[in-house]
Amino acid sequence: MEYATISLAVLLLVATIWDHLRLRRAVRAQRAASRSHGLAGAGAGDLCSRTLPSVTVIRPVRGLDVEAAKNVAAALRNDYPGEVETIFVFDEEYDPGVASVRKAIADHVASGRRGAARILVAGQPPPTMTGKLHAMMVGLGRAVGDLVAFGDSDTRPHPDSLRKLVEKLLTTERAGAAFVPVLATEAPQTAGDAGAALMLNGLYGPAVAATVRKSGDMPFIMGQLMVFRRETLKTLHGLESLRGELVDDMRIGTDVVAAGYRNVVSADTLPIVMRGLGLAEFFRMFRRWLIFSRSGLPSWSFKLPVWLRGLEFWLGLLMATFALADRHYATAIVAAATVVAVSVSMVRLHRALGGAAIGWRHAWVPAALLLMGPLVLLSAILKPEVAWRGRTYHLDARSKLHRPEAAHAHRT
Numbered sequence: 418m419e420y421a422t423i424s425l426a427v428l429l430l431v432a433t434i435w436d437h438l439r440l441r442r443a444v445r446a447q448r449a450a451s452r453s454h455g456l457a458g459a460g461a462g463d464l465c466s467r468t469l470p471s472v473t474v475i476r477p478v479r480g481l482d483v484e485a486a487k488n489v490a491a492a493l494r495n496d497y498p499g500e501v502e503t504i505f506v507f508d509e510e511y512d513p514g515v516a517s518v519r520k521a522i523a524d525h526v527a528s529g530r531r532g533a534a535r536i537l538v539a540g541q542p543p544p545t546m547t548g549k550l551h552a553m554m555v556g557l558g559r560a561v562g563d564l565v566a567f568g569d570s571d572t573r574p575h576p577d578s579l580r581k582l583v584e585k586l587l588t589t590e591r592a593g594a595a596f597v598p599v600l601a602t603e604a605p606q607t608a609g610d611a612g613a614a615l616m617l618n619g620l621y622g623p624a625v626a627a628t629v630r631k632s633g634d635m636p637f638i639m640g641q642l643m644v645f646r647r648e649t650l651k652t653l654h655g656l657e658s659l660r661g662e663l664v665d666d667m668r669i670g671t672d673v674v675a676a677g678y679r680n681v682v683s684a685d686t687l688p689i690v691m692r693g694l695g696l697a698e699f700f701r702m703f704r705r706w707l708i709f710s711r712s713g714l715p716s717w718s719f720k721l722p723v724w725l726r727g728l729e730f731w732l733g734l735l736m737a738t739f740a741l742a743d744r745h746y747a748t749a750i751v752a753a754a755t756v757v758a759v760s761v762s763m764v765r766l767h768r769a770l771g772g773a774a775i776g777w778r779h780a781w782v783p784a785a786l787l788l789m790g791p792l793v794l795l796s797a798i799l800k801p802e803v804a805w806r807g808r809t810y811h812l813d814a815r816s817k818l819h820r821p822e823a824a825h826a827h828r829t
Contacts, residue, residue, distance in 0.1 A: 426751035469499035473562030477552035489521035593649035593678025604773035609694030619763030640666030
């Protein structure tokens with residue numbers, strides 16, 4: 418009996434190691450492509466200056482993000498060789514983020530750098546859509562660029578991010594949209610920071626890299642910075658088809674594919690700024706991301722690699738627990754090695770993708786993250802609502818907006 422159980426434990430450990438090596442190859446391929454694109458693009462700016470189309474970048478903003486002024490400055494400081502305008506869209510004039518954006522725009526103008534920028538007040542969203550989607554639609558109505566991009570306010574794009582993104586879109590056959598994978602780059606200060614970084618860089622990031630390596634594009638969009646052709650947006654009826662949706666970018670991506678276009682991924686990465694997250698705040702973020710993935714991810718081809726890491730962890734943990742109870746110590750040791758291997762794998766993939774070192778004081782976080790998973794998922798099922806950017810959205814069984822007319826908002 419113990420021979421059979423230890424054989425299963427060994428098979429699980431081998432499968433976990435193979436899974437890690439597969440994801441590591443995909444991450445390394447992505448990093449190599451990023452370095453190659455950076456070298457190739459270093460001398461390409463002047464060549465493209467007369468051919469790249471104009472772009473309008475729409476950045477919905479609500480409240481004050483961490484180091485918001487630096488995020489805005491980074492969004493305005495780009496080396497895109499064509500015409501570019503940036504529209505910052507707020508719900509209301511007295512939003513606490515308005516002053517910071519207004520000052521950053523004034524500094525940008527005073528510096529003499531290229532690129533127009535302005536603030537747009539969209540008003541409160543109707544009950545049929547999220548605040549972010551409403552801001553995106555209002556901004557789209559005012560956009561004048563040949564291409565339209567959308568960027569999240571808590572991201573800090575590199576100066577060449579927009580250029581790389583547009584080049585990817587224009588040089589890929591049947592590409593209707595392109596996006597930049599997000600990356601948590603800063604050293605974690607708290608356990609919540611470490612958990613968020615490992616979620617992005619240790620789970621979702623490698624899954625994106627593996628999908629792109631396999632198929633060359635994505636069945637959806639993870640759109641913290643995404644750019645579209647105008648004809649692609651026309652097929653989406655100016656984003657009107659997203660009314661009632663909780664997750665805008667993932668649904669947009671599935672609609673792009675349904676219309677016969679491709680979602681392609683830039684070789685660049687997009688830093689996201691998360692700092693000082695407490696455990697309660699991280700729990701709410703984790704819960705929100707799980708709900709987003711339930712309603713937004715269209716295909717198990719992407720979900721499976723992420724869920725597989727949790728399955729490996731839990732199978733190893735349960736096998737080790739039962740083997741220890743039965744005094745099958747050799748089996749328990751091998752099964753426990755799987756638990757450790759999954760945790761270490763998350764950290765290694767996080768580092769391989771470009772994340773900062775996880776200190777020893779946060780060494781317990783990967784295991785805690787995977788232990789929390791079922792609890793967070795159960796919470797999302799039993800209490801189907803999301804608090805996001807100062808608003809609460811009530812959801813149905815599919816994690817869509819439940820009775821959109823009943824979704825309500827409140828000021829922070």
